[in-house]
Amino acid sequence: MRDAQKGFTLVEVMIVTAISTVILFGVFGILKVSNEQLGTIHAKMSLEENSREALFKMAQEIRQTSNNKITDNFGAEDANHIESTNTLIFIVPIPSPNAASLVDVNFDPKWANSIQYSLDEDTHQIIRTSTDLITLAAKRAILANDVTALAFSRKATTPELITITANAQQTLANGKKIPATPIQMTMQAQARNP
Amino acid sequence: MKTLKARNHERGFILLAVYMAAIFICLFSTVLFARHQVAVQATERYQNRILAFNAAEAGIDSALSGLAATNSTLRGTPPTDTTPSTNLIFQTPYYSFNNTTNTFGFKITYVPGRSDLRRIDAKGCAPDCTNTSRADQTSDIAVYSRITAGSPPPSLFMYGIYAKDRISMSGNAVFDSYNSNYGAYGGSNKSTDGTMAVNSTQTGQLGLSGNAKINGNVLVGYGGGSSVVTTSGNAKVTGTRSNLPQAWSNPDTVTAPEGATAISLSVSGNNTLTLPAGTYSASSISISGNAKIVTSGVVKIYVSGSISISGNGILVTNNHPANLLLYSTGSSSVSISGNGSFYGGVYAPNSAVTTSGNGDFFGAMISKTYTQSGNGSIHYDLAMNAVPGTVDLNQTEIVRIKAWQEMNSLAWGTGQTIT
Numbered sequence: 001m002r003d004a005q006k007g008f009t010l011v012e013v014m015i016v017t018a019i020s021t022v023i024l025f026g027v028f029g030i031l032k033v034s035n036e037q038l039g040t041i042h043a044k045m046s047l048e049e050n051s052r053e054a055l056f057k058m059a060q061e062i063r064q065t066s067n068n069k070i071t072d073n074f075g076a077e078d079a080n081h082i083e084s085t086n087t088l089i090f091i092v093p094i095p096s097p098n099a100a101s102l103v104d105v106n107f108d109p110k111w112a113n114s115i116q117y118s119l120d121e122d123t124h125q126i127i128r129t130s131t132d133l134i135t136l137a138a139k140r141a142i143l144a145n146d147v148t149a150l151a152f153s154r155k156a157t158t159p160e161l162i163t164i165t166a167n168a169q170q171t172l173a174n175g176k177k178i179p180a181t182p183i184q185m186t187m188q189a190q191a192r193n194p
Numbered sequence: 195m196k197t198l199k200a201r202n203h204e205r206g207f208i209l210l211a212v213y214m215a216a217i218f219i220c221l222f223s224t225v226l227f228a229r230h231q232v233a234v235q236a237t238e239r240y241q242n243r244i245l246a247f248n249a250a251e252a253g254i255d256s257a258l259s260g261l262a263a264t265n266s267t268l269r270g271t272p273p274t275d276t277t278p279s280t281n282l283i284f285q286t287p288y289y290s291f292n293n294t295t296n297t298f299g300f301k302i303t304y305v306p307g308r309s310d311l312r313r314i315d316a317k318g319c320a321p322d323c324t325n326t327s328r329a330d331q332t333s334d335i336a337v338y339s340r341i342t343a344g345s346p347p348p349s350l351f352m353y354g355i356y357a358k359d360r361i362s363m364s365g366n367a368v369f370d371s372y373n374s375n376y377g378a379y380g381g382s383n384k385s386t387d388g389t390m391a392v393n394s395t396q397t398g399q400l401g402l403s404g405n406a407k408i409n410g411n412v413l414v415g416y417g418g419g420s421s422v423v424t425t426s427g428n429a430k431v432t433g434t435r436s437n438l439p440q441a442w443s444n445p446d447t448v449t450a451p452e453g454a455t456a457i458s459l460s461v462s463g464n465n466t467l468t469l470p471a472g473t474y475s476a477s478s479i480s481i482s483g484n485a486k487i488v489t490s491g492v493v494k495i496y497v498s499g500s501i502s503i504s505g506n507g508i509l510v511t512n513n514h515p516a517n518l519l520l521y522s523t524g525s526s527s528v529s530i531s532g533n534g535s536f537y538g539g540v541y542a543p544n545s546a547v548t549t550s551g552n553g554d555f556f557g558a559m560i561s562k563t564y565t566q567s568g569n570g571s572i573h574y575d576l577a578m579n580a581v582p583g584t585v586d587l588n589q590t591e592i593v594r595i596k597a598w599q600e601m602n603s604l605a606w607g608t609g610q611t612i613t
Contacts, residue, residue: 016207020211023211027214027215027218031218031222034222038225038226038229041229042229045229045233049233049236049237049240052240053240056240056243056244056604057604057605058605060247060600060602060603060604060605061603061605061606063598063600064598064599064600064603067452068452077455081455081470081472093597093599094606095599095600095601095602095603095606096601097315097334097336097601099305099313102336102338102597102599103338103596103597107305107308107311107338107340107596107597108596108597109596109597109598109599128605128608128609129609129612130609137611138611138612139607139608139609139610139611139612140609140610140612141605141608141609141610142609143605155453156453156454156455156472156473158453159452159453192595192598192600193595193597193598193599194594194595194596194597194598
């Protein structure tokens with residue numbers, strides 16, 4: 001009975017503590033690596049999600065314009081007759097169900113706002129600038145972060161079809177780039193208005 | 195007994211270690227699962243947003259299709275009352291989002307004061323229109339459409355040869371048809387399904403002489419009698435003779451689209467010019483000597499001046515006439531000669547077009563006047579019937595979009611005011 005109530009000896013406690021410490025360090029080491037991996041995956045997913053969201057928003061607004069309302073600041077055509085720019089400027093009507101906002105007296109689109117998409121190369125952000133064509137009141141919004149390159153391209157034969165290409169890559173505080181090679185995302189939008 | 199108790203102590207420590215490990219694994223799994231759940235839902239929302247937009251556009255397409263049908267009830271009768279109780283003409287039963295099985299709906303309304311306009315409002319939703327589904331997304335589109343005289347033709351080249359004023363064929367020319375989708379002309383790929391049309395009612399404006407033969411049908415201007423077609427020598431028409439529709443109007447003049455690539459198309463000597471697929475504009479076309487133009491894919495060329503094709507002509511991809519479309523934007527002459535065959539479509543509604551020499555013409559043509567001489571025959575490619583019309587060829591009715599607007603613009607109004 002006394003044997004059963006006997007405590008651990010100092011040596012036993014030290015050995016157990018040492019073994020536990022080793023096991024815990026091992027477990028935490030594995031957790032740390034796993035957590036870093038998870039962080040990387042999460043960062044990559046966030047990058048994709050944010051870029052995709054920005055591309056969708058841009059495509060949605062490009063659909064509102066007309067191919068002859070897109071400023072022709074596209075550069076020279078390449079061998080495949082594709083011209084491109086990193087700043088897209090176009091005008092759109094106000095997206096309101098109210099007919100007075102949507103169309104003019106001839107029931108043509110009532111062009112009301114100028115939209116510009118560009119990349120701030122210092123902050124790696126896609127910037128949307130909208131300007132009211134009458135009051136000239138302007139707004140600036142960030143559509144996406146961690147974008148390292150942005151291009152808009154179109155083929156001369158189909159000027160209403162704009163292809164948006166964005167490269168996304170996050171740089172952590174320790175200088176590590178996630179992912180090592182930027183994710184490239186592409187979306188096409190067709191200007192729907194005549 | 196002593197040994198057994200010692201083992202019990204050891205078992206307790208292992209149990210603790212197992213609990214700790216299990217807790218770590220649970221936490222780890224929960225975090226991982228939660229993150230993936232968020233990612234899956236985000237992706238689902240994104241996909242549904244695209245689906246909802248496509249569904250809304252399907253609603254617009256459906257409404258436009260309904261409006262395009264002649265005497266469609268969807269057009270309604272515009273109210274004479276300046277303040278009608280309702281402008282609603284038609285609404286799909288599921289427009290108000292109360293149906294679980296459909297994913298889009300639309301309504302059509304009158305535009306007060308404009309009998310030629312209709313407004314279409316379409317809604318699309320994904321995964322369905324219950325508003326309670328997971329990651330539910332909706333899209334709204336408004337369109338102003340205009341119903342006007344003139345409908346898109348079934349095709350740009352619905353006739354093998356069409357001339358506004360006059361057609362003259364002599365020599366040994368034969369007009370017939372084939373279908374380039376079924377291979378090269380010849381053998382069983384020959385038919386008499388093609389039509390030659392002249393929009394004139396005056397005597398002799400479709401003149402056939404020598405051994406000229408039309409293995410197909412003939413149409414003349416509305417009201418024109420049999421005297422419009424004259425034959426002499428061995429010339430003859432094997433098919434039917436009838437009239438163009440009463441509401442027929444001549445094809446419109448075209449202009450080069452803004453995006454057309456300006457190019458010089460004057461080649462001579464032994465030179466070869468290669469044209470990749472695309473749309474081009476040129477002041478003229480001149481091919482002479484042994485020179486030739488080689489095209490790759492579908493090439494459309496808008497020409498403001500004269501067109502003169504001789505020498506080795508233009509080599510068209512797969513000898514498929516629909517791969518070369520020549521548009522004359524002015525009234526300068528069009529001449530196709532030489533001994534090589536020509537494959538393509540010629541749209542020159544204000545030009546005098548001539549084909550001569552021994553080379554055959556494969557494709558279709560629209561002209562002001564058409565003169566054929568020599569031994570070259572004309573083989574209308576029935577596949578050209580699939581070339582979409584870019585201009586109105588006849589006068590029924592057409593529904594065109596005047597204004598298109600998507601309501602759920604996510605970026606609209608966002609941002610900080612710039613001072």
